[in-house]
Amino acid sequence: MTSLFNEVAPPASDDVPTRRVTITVNGEPRTADIEPRLLLAHLLRQGLKLTGTHTGCDTTNCGACTVLFDGRPVKSCTMLAVQADGHEVTTVEGLASPSGLHPVQEGFKDEHGLQCGFCTPGMMMAAKALLDENPSPTEDDVRWALAGNLCRCTGYQNIVKAVLWAAERLGGPDTEPETEEAS
Amino acid sequence: MYPPRFRYEAPRSLREAITLLQEGGGEAKILAGGQSLIPMLKLRFASPGMLVDINNLPGLDHLTRDGDGTIRIGALCRHEHIERSELITEHQPTIAAAAPLVADPIVRTRGTFVGSVCHADPQGDWAACMIALDGAIVAEGPGGRRSIAARDFVTGPFQNVLASDEIAVEAVIPPPQGEARGGYLKLERRIGDFATAAVAVAVDLRGDQVTRAGIALVGVGGTTIDARDAADALVGSPLSSDAIERAAELAAEAAQPRSDHRGSASYKRHIVRTFTSRILTQIDRSTQKAA
Ligand SMILES: Cc1cc2nc3c(=O)[nH]c(=O)nc-3n(C[C@H](O)[C@H](O)[C@H](O)COP(=O)(O)OP(=O)(O)OC[C@H]3O[C@@H](n4cnc5c(N)ncnc54)[C@H](O)[C@@H]3O)c2cc1C
Ligand code: FES
Numbered sequence: 001m002t003s004l005f006n007e008v009a010p011p012a013s014d015d016v017p018t019r020r021v022t023i024t025v026n027g028e029p030r031t032a033d034i035e036p037r038l039l040l041a042h043l044l045r046q047g048l049k050l051t052g053t054h055t056g057c058d059t060t061n062c063g064a065c066t067v068l069f070d071g072r073p074v075k076s077c078t079m080l081a082v083q084a085d086g087h088e089v090t091t092v093e094g095l096a097s098p099s100g101l102h103p104v105q106e107g108f109k110d111e112h113g114l115q116c117g118f119c120t121p122g123m124m125m126a127a128k129a130l131l132d133e134n135p136s137p138t139e140d141d142v143r144w145a146l147a148g149n150l151c152r153c154t155g156y157q158n159i160v161k162a163v164l165w166a167a168e169r170l171g172g173p174d175t176e177p178e179t180e181e182a183s
Numbered sequence: 184m185y186p187p188r189f190r191y192e193a194p195r196s197l198r199e200a201i202t203l204l205q206e207g208g209g210e211a212k213i214l215a216g217g218q219s220l221i222p223m224l225k226l227r228f229a230s231p232g233m234l235v236d237i238n239n240l241p242g243l244d245h246l247t248r249d250g251d252g253t254i255r256i257g258a259l260c261r262h263e264h265i266e267r268s269e270l271i272t273e274h275q276p277t278i279a280a281a282a283p284l285v286a287d288p289i290v291r292t293r294g295t296f297v298g299s300v301c302h303a304d305p306q307g308d309w310a311a312c313m314i315a316l317d318g319a320i321v322a323e324g325p326g327g328r329r330s331i332a333a334r335d336f337v338t339g340p341f342q343n344v345l346a347s348d349e350i351a352v353e354a355v356i357p358p359p360q361g362e363a364r365g366g367y368l369k370l371e372r373r374i375g376d377f378a379t380a381a382v383a384v385a386v387d388l389r390g391d392q393v394t395r396a397g398i399a400l401v402g403v404g405g406t407t408i409d410a411r412d413a414a415d416a417l418v419g420s421p422l423s424s425d426a427i428e429r430a431a432e433l434a435a436e437a438a439q440p441r442s443d444h445r446g447s448a449s450y451k452r453h454i455v456r457t458f459t460s461r462i463l464t465q466i467d468r469s470t471q472k473a474a
């Protein structure tokens with residue numbers, strides 16, 4: 001068992017208390033001894049080497065660090081890793097399945113929903129949270145749901161299209177097309 | 184950025200939490216949604232010796248309405264739950280209008296209503312709603328429970344009246360005297376920004392008579408401003424364009440804005456006047472339509 005915090009900060013002395021936590025990350029239980037001040041984003045990136053979760057602003061503004069916590073989107077730079085003990089976390093690495101990319105990922109690819117890609121993992125997780133709840137969002141719904149995620153490149157246009165693309169794909173053949181173009 | 188070291192406790196009962204706070208003396212801090220506290224820890228604006236995480240406490244995530252119309256918002260009720268609540272949409276227009284304007288949708292999944300009132304940020308949206316609605320905070324400490332009027336709860340920027348061993352357990356909004364009407368308007372440069380200026384209005388109507396009114400201002404003073412004179416000017420008569428104009432003028436006078444990167448003082452004062460008048464006019468129009 002390693003003390004994950006040791007990998008991201010100067011080694012803690014013996015009298016610094018750590019806690020054992022078990023967090024289900026992308027479906028797999030992961031156990032670690034961590035210092036309570038370790039942020040969830042750092043546990044994921046440095047501890048579990050899941051570097052798909054980005055940290056941009058580190059001040060809760062940009063949403064690049066967005067992951068799903070028990071299914072709801074959270075900014076992982078603004079949550080302590082100990083708080084995730086006993087909970088489920090899904091990162092961008094958990095989107096794809098053995099059978100292929102998640103429709104949200106396909107959508108970003110197909111509609112050119114990214115340029116530098118820095119915001120993309122957070123955007124996709126926020127988008128997944130939206131689609132899990134609302135499988136046929138309007139353009140407005142998508143823009144509202146992504147309002148906590150900043151992109152410095154795309155101007156958002158194609159990100160919105162990518163999410164709508166994914167919604168249509170996820171809707172499958174038996175759902176009523178909502179928009180004129182969808183028919 | 185790493186927060187400073189602290190002792191972390193996640194109690195399972197309110198009793199245990201209060202005991203930990205007592206043990207911590209002034210050194211312990213409550214962690215609710217963490218959407219203000221964790222950024223502050225990282226920026227080292229706060230370095231408490233102990234964090235008492237209240238997220239595992241049972242029975243604090245409620246959002247309910249009593250038979251008499253009293254609304255209760257538990258300490259673990261998140262911004263998002265309020266935004267999605269039919270109870271709020273149906274019965275509490277001031278809070279319903281503010282809910283989608285607090286922070287951004289991801290911050291709203293974690294941040295709590297009560298935590299926001301406790302945080303006492305002069306730019307915070309919920310404290311203003313609470314003042315306009317004559318709301319109260321119920322706090323529990325070693326000596327039991329007490330209720331504190333929202334108006335007296337905040338003592339200054341980022342300061343409230345709670346003792347270091349007290350936990351705010353719920354926010355209480357008293358039943359309206361008649362029909363609850365109101366609104367919330369906020370000027371922000373972009374979603375997730377704090378208010379350049381915002382106005383909370385709550386008006387109770389019986390027939391066309393105003394029975395109770397509250398107006399609170401955000402972003403235009405060192406703390407949330409209770410525009411008492413403006414609200415009092417409305418009580419006891421029907422809403423009329425004259426009364427609305429007068430209340431808007433008094434609200435603008437109550438504002439104490441400062442020029443900063445979000446706008447000049449006179450601009451912010453103008454916004455307060457316009458927003459107050461706009462919300463009241465909207466209420467007046469919809470009342471006339473219903474009559
Ligand atoms: C990017 C961003 C944008 C934001 N924009 C806005 C905005 O537009 N409007 C707005 O109003 N807010 C905004 N916020 C703040 C947000 O609403 C916070 O959720 C809120 O201020 C604090 O609630 P919390 O539950 O997260 O509290 P925490 O961060 O956990 O705690 C805040 C403070 O309150 C104390 N506290 C919390 N709960 C209790 C309790 N039950 N009893 C006693 N003390 C308690 C804590 O000890 C701490 O001092 C924003 C935050 C971010 C990160
Ligand atoms: S890194 Fe977490 S919000 Fe920007």
Ligand code: FES
Binds near residue numbers: 116117151
């Ligand atoms: S693609 Fe570069 S920040 Fe969004």
